[in-house]
Amino acid sequence: MDAASPTCLEIRGTWKIFGTKAERALELAAAGRSRVEILEATGCTIGVRDVSFDVARGETFVVMGLSGSGKSTLIRCIAQLTKVTEGVVRLDGQDLTAMNEDQLREVRRQKLSMVFQHFGLLPHRRVIDNVAYGLEVQGMAKAERHAAAKQVLEVVGLDGWGDHYPQQLSGGMQQRVGLARALAVDPEVLFFDEPFSALDPLIRRDMQDELMSLQQDMHRTIVFITHDFAEAIKLGDRIAVMKDGAVDQIGTAAELITSPATDYVKEFTKDVPKAKVLRARDVMHPANGAATSGSVHGDELIERILPTLLIDPTPVTVVDGAGTPIGIVDRAAVAAVLEA
Amino acid sequence: MTTESPPLTSGIDATQIKKYVPLGILVVGVVLLQLVYGSSVGFPARLDTLFSGPVDSMGEWIRDNRRSHALFTGFFNPLTDTIDWAITSLESLLLWLPWYVVLAVAFYLPFRTGSWKQGAIAAGVLLYTGLIGLWAPTMETLSLMFTAVFISVIIGVPLGIFGARRPRVERIMRPILDAMQTVPAFVYFLPLLGFFGVGAVNATVATVIFALPPVVRLTTLGIRQVPEQTIEASRVYGATKWQTTLKVEIPMALPTILTGLTQTIMLALGIVVLAALIGAGGLGENVFQSLSQRRTGRGIAAGLAIVAVAMVLERVWRSFATLDPSKRAPQRIRRAGLVAIGGATVVGRALGAVEFPKVWRLSAFDPIDNVVTWARDNLSWITRPFNDFFVGEIIVPVRRFLTDDLAWPVLIFVTAWLFWRVKGWRSAIFGAMAVATIGLIGMWELSINTLVQVMAATVISVAIAIPIGVWAGRKPRVEAALGPILDALQTVPSLVYIIPVVILFTVGVVPGLIASVLYAIVPGIRITALGIRQVPEESVEASRTFGATPRQTLVGVRVPLAAPTIMAAINQVIMMVLAMVIIAGFVGGGGLGFETIRALTRSLFGLGFEVGLALVLMAMILDRYTQAWGERLQPPPGA
Numbered sequence: 001m002d003a004a005s006p007t008c009l010e011i012r013g014t015w016k017i018f019g020t021k022a023e024r025a026l027e028l029a030a031a032g033r034s035r036v037e038i039l040e041a042t043g044c045t046i047g048v049r050d051v052s053f054d055v056a057r058g059e060t061f062v063v064m065g066l067s068g069s070g071k072s073t074l075i076r077c078i079a080q081l082t083k084v085t086e087g088v089v090r091l092d093g094q095d096l097t098a099m100n101e102d103q104l105r106e107v108r109r110q111k112l113s114m115v116f117q118h119f120g121l122l123p124h125r126r127v128i129d130n131v132a133y134g135l136e137v138q139g140m141a142k143a144e145r146h147a148a149a150k151q152v153l154e155v156v157g158l159d160g161w162g163d164h165y166p167q168q169l170s171g172g173m174q175q176r177v178g179l180a181r182a183l184a185v186d187p188e189v190l191f192f193d194e195p196f197s198a199l200d201p202l203i204r205r206d207m208q209d210e211l212m213s214l215q216q217d218m219h220r221t222i223v224f225i226t227h228d229f230a231e232a233i234k235l236g237d238r239i240a241v242m243k244d245g246a247v248d249q250i251g252t253a254a255e256l257i258t259s260p261a262t263d264y265v266k267e268f269t270k271d272v273p274k275a276k277v278l279r280a281r282d283v284m285h286p287a288n289g290a291a292t293s294g295s296v297h298g299d300e301l302i303e304r305i306l307p308t309l310l311i312d313p314t315p316v317t318v319v320d321g322a323g324t325p326i327g328i329v330d331r332a333a334v335a336a337v338l339e340a
Numbered sequence: 341m342t343t344e345s346p347p348l349t350s351g352i353d354a355t356q357i358k359k360y361v362p363l364g365i366l367v368v369g370v371v372l373l374q375l376v377y378g379s380s381v382g383f384p385a386r387l388d389t390l391f392s393g394p395v396d397s398m399g400e401w402i403r404d405n406r407r408s409h410a411l412f413t414g415f416f417n418p419l420t421d422t423i424d425w426a427i428t429s430l431e432s433l434l435l436w437l438p439w440y441v442v443l444a445v446a447f448y449l450p451f452r453t454g455s456w457k458q459g460a461i462a463a464g465v466l467l468y469t470g471l472i473g474l475w476a477p478t479m480e481t482l483s484l485m486f487t488a489v490f491i492s493v494i495i496g497v498p499l500g501i502f503g504a505r506r507p508r509v510e511r512i513m514r515p516i517l518d519a520m521q522t523v524p525a526f527v528y529f530l531p532l533l534g535f536f537g538v539g540a541v542n543a544t545v546a547t548v549i550f551a552l553p554p555v556v557r558l559t560t561l562g563i564r565q566v567p568e569q570t571i572e573a574s575r576v577y578g579a580t581k582w583q584t585t586l587k588v589e590i591p592m593a594l595p596t597i598l599t600g601l602t603q604t605i606m607l608a609l610g611i612v613v614l615a616a617l618i619g620a621g622g623l624g625e626n627v628f629q630s631l632s633q634r635r636t637g638r639g640i641a642a643g644l645a646i647v648a649v650a651m652v653l654e655r656v657w658r659s660f661a662t663l664d665p666s667k668r669a670p671q672r673i674r675r676a677g678l679v680a681i682g683g684a685t686v687v688g689r690a691l692g693a694v695e696f697p698k699v700w701r702l703s704a705f706d707p708i709d710n711v712v713t714w715a716r717d718n719l720s721w722i723t724r725p726f727n728d729f730f731v732g733e734i735i736v737p738v739r740r741f742l743t744d745d746l747a748w749p750v751l752i753f754v755t756a757w758l759f760w761r762v763k764g765w766r767s768a769i770f771g772a773m774a775v776a777t778i779g780l781i782g783m784w785e786l787s788i789n790t791l792v793q794v795m796a797a798t799v800i801s802v803a804i805a806i807p808i809g810v811w812a813g814r815k816p817r818v819e820a821a822l823g824p825i826l827d828a829l830q831t832v833p834s835l836v837y838i839i840p841v842v843i844l845f846t847v848g849v850v851p852g853l854i855a856s857v858l859y860a861i862v863p864g865i866r867i868t869a870l871g872i873r874q875v876p877e878e879s880v881e882a883s884r885t886f887g888a889t890p891r892q893t894l895v896g897v898r899v900p901l902a903a904p905t906i907m908a909a910i911n912q913v914i915m916m917v918l919a920m921v922i923i924a925g926f927v928g929g930g931g932l933g934f935e936t937i938r939a940l941t942r943s944l945f946g947l948g949f950e951v952g953l954a955l956v957l958m959a960m961i962l963d964r965y966t967q968a969w970g971e972r973l974q975p976p977p978g979a
């Protein structure tokens with residue numbers, strides 16, 4: 001309906017409560033009770049607690065948090081795999097929570113796909129039939145969907161593996177099959193629930209790089225879940241940090257690092273090699289008339305400015321693409337973020 | 341859960357006394373009841389006509405209305421005809437095909453899905469049945485069992501799926517399924533006589549009722565075990581419920597469903613022999629003939645043919661469900677196979693080379709009889725005194741004590757007390773009502789008779805099975821060596837090995853008990869071994885590091901940790917014993933078994949109903965009690 005609008009997904013005041021006394025749990029939550037208190041009083045677990053955010057079209061939005069923080073529940077709420085207890089989820093302006101099963105099925109077939117941590121492949125089907133699954137349930141003819149699946153297999157680098165069975169492939173390759181299955185339906189929104197957590201580190205990095213390069217070409221809207229902050233920084237345009245079902249903070253990697261909203265967020269950002277993540281514009285402050293020497297581009301990594309500042313304590317001017325000064329960076333500012 | 345609450349005023353004395361309260365209740369209750377009711381022997385009130393009267397008249401009504409009433413002309417008769425048509429067409433087809441074509445098909449089906457070994461086994465065991473001259477009855481039995489399994493699948497799989505989707509349905513279904521299986525199968529024959537008449541259809545329906553539960557249960561289990569993610573993956577791509585069920589759930593549950601099917605076939609196998617009782621024909625008739633003629637060899641030959649049928653069926657059914665498509669034989673070869681089979685059929689029919697050539701006869705097995713006869717003549721110095729002692733000194737006195745000396749309320753009270761101790765007062769009420777009902781329908785003495793036999797066989801079986809099971813659980817080599825013996829004991833239809841025992845001990849209680857023990861120790865050993873093996877190695881090693889001797893480790897760690905499983909083993913033993921003791925009615929075991937057969941052979945519906953009800957109640961009492969005990973032995977949940 002509204003495919004041109006810059007906002008793709010809108011999540012508004014979404015709650016998910018597991019248990020039979022959801023109403024009572026909501027009341028208690030409104031009264032400010034904690035998750036544990038509510039569990040004790042009602043036996044209900046709060047999966048997602050009053051979450052709101054927008055995801056822009058073509059954005060990679062990462063949700064991160066520790067195990068049990070409600071990430072999967074949130075993504076399942078968005079994809080309507082589970083009914084939200086309260087709140088609204090809009091995709092292209094359409095409220096998914098108000099749809100019936102038939103309408104939802106149509107939306108899913110046309111717009112959604114998902115990649116799972118443990119792949120969720122069908123062991124009794126060949127790779128090609130796994131990839132074609134989404135097209136098959138839409139009723140596409142066999143020859144056609146196989147042709148489409150073959151193309152996607154090429155894209156993910158699994159040329160010629162179509163006739164194998166998933167369990168004959170390595171974990172990394174299996175997840176490529178999962179990715180291919182998601183891409184085969186040409187979705188508008190891709191959900192990833194910790195897709196690379198089950199892979200070993202080197203393969204994980206490969207897959208991340210691959211996803212990034214794919215995304216550069218396809219510009220899909222992606223909601224990506226991870227518990228690995230490094231992965232979040234690498235992939236995410238913006239990151240939401242979840243704790244106990246609620247979102248503690250939403251922002252770019254730099255925002256989370258330079259101004260963490262809570263200790264929980266700070267805990268995540270602590271070990272990040274900040275000089276490799278933050279850029280000049282993230283640490284600059286307005287020019288205060290002090291003398292400066294030289295200038296750097298706002299997108300320059302701190303890592304690159306550091307040597308200059310170490311040799312010469314004079315602040316450096318930060319400029320934008322057009323060369324206009326937009327602020328200055330000095331030793332104190334850099335030191336402050338590096339030690340935080 | 342116990343009903344006791346911790347005492348408010350504690351003190352060592354109070355708690356010490358409290359420990360003896362239940363025992364005190366038992367003693368006082370028994371003594372009081374015995375004093376008050378001691379003079380009344382047997383169960384006083386006999387309300388048997390309360391049930392049997394109406395049941396008998398219903399039987400008559402059915403007999404009179406079979407040909408006229410809409411219930412029959414519109415439902416049961418067409419159903420009977422359909423099942424009958426299925427069985428006879430399959431049988432005619434199998435006999436119309438040249439025998440080597442049947443063998444080829446038995447080979448081809450498993451081969452097609454990539455397992456030529458299984459194909460060779462299927463064809464090989466079928467060849468055996470032909471060689472001993474049992475081709476025709478084998479085809480008859482094969483058709484009956486195939487039809488029964490087929491019906492079980494088309495009913496059981498959907499029910500199982502339904503149960504997996506609706507936990508509430510499953511909760512209602514589970515006790516019904518349990519009950520269907522606890523009752524010895526041929527109890528179903530009699531009530532079914534009214535609706536399906538005598539013959540193969542009745543046997544098929546009884547088989548379906550008895551053999552259905554594993555398919556349902558394991559389908560539910562299999563569907564539940566499909567990973568949530570896989571189902572969500574299907575949903576998120578917009579699959580309908582049906583698409584998910586057909587394309588994801590059923591295929592992924594297939595291995596588990598097949599396990600259920602194997603169990604179903606094994607259960608069906610047990611009924612095939614008994615089906616001969618109601619004129620179903622086939623191999624069961626051969627076994628019965630051998631039993632009545634005391635021909636052990638032929639009985640074994642026919643029994644093995646029944647096992648062969650089960651083996652073929654299992655492989656054929658498995659071949660319909662291709663588990664690993666990557667192993668499938670190449671299409672070229674599969675086509676060639678089909679062409680060859682078709683060609684052989686045409687040529688064979690044209691040449692008239694259809695019937696299995698007469699190679700051997702059943703008499704090939706007669707030498708076995710000589711061994712048994714020799715044993716009977718030369719071992720009577722052991723068997724006779726054993727028989728006399730066992731019956732005269734144990735079975736009969738215990739039975740007398742329970743029926744003649746003990747006042748009937750005492751038994752009800754003791755049952756209630758036992759249930760109360762393991763599971764609380766609700767269960768106690770169930771136990772008391774169940775026992776009282778048995779008395780009310782006039783089955784008191786007969787049930788006690790059967791109960792004593794069950795107890796005797798259970799005690800012996802447990803005494804044999806648990807030590808062997810513990811041993812096998814600790815020594816994989818022992819278990820491997822026992823495997824084939826146990827398999828044989830459990831797969832060969834039980835009546836088959838009653839034959840030599842009857843010859844050795846003559847008819848009476850003892851042959852039935854021995855057969856029961858042989859039959860029941862198998863699950864006893866298997867499950868006990870499983871329980872011992874499942875004890876975490878860490879716990880065992882922890883015990884060793886403290887310097888425990890192997891014996892201490894066994895008694896202090898392995899056995900307690902395996903206790904719930906061992907209790908499950910005992911439960912299985914009792915249920916098996918019960919089923920066998922009933923069957924032993926054929927060889928003079930008396931009790932409910934004999935009455936069942938009497939009711940069956942004379943179409944005494946009222947009696948059949950009472951006996952059946954008593955059996956159901958007894959099975960439920962024994963089953964629930966042992967299960968409750970097993971639950972108590974479980975470590976408390978959660979940490």
Ligand SMILES: Nc1ncnc2c1ncn2[C@@H]1O[C@H](COP(=O)(O)OP(=O)(O)OP(=O)(O)O)[C@@H](O)[C@H]1O
Nearest residue numbers: 018045046047066067068069070071072073074227
């Ligand atoms: N079906 C359910 N019924 C009851 N509680 C649930 C259910 N699913 C999830 N929960 C609870 O909701 C909370 C959030 O779970 P969720 O799976 O969303 O966490 P997560 O952040 O994805 O964790 P992980 O990193 O381990 O996947 C947990 O406390 C969990 O126990």
Ligand SMILES: [Mg+2]
Nearest residue numbers: 071072073194
């Ligand atoms: Mg998760």
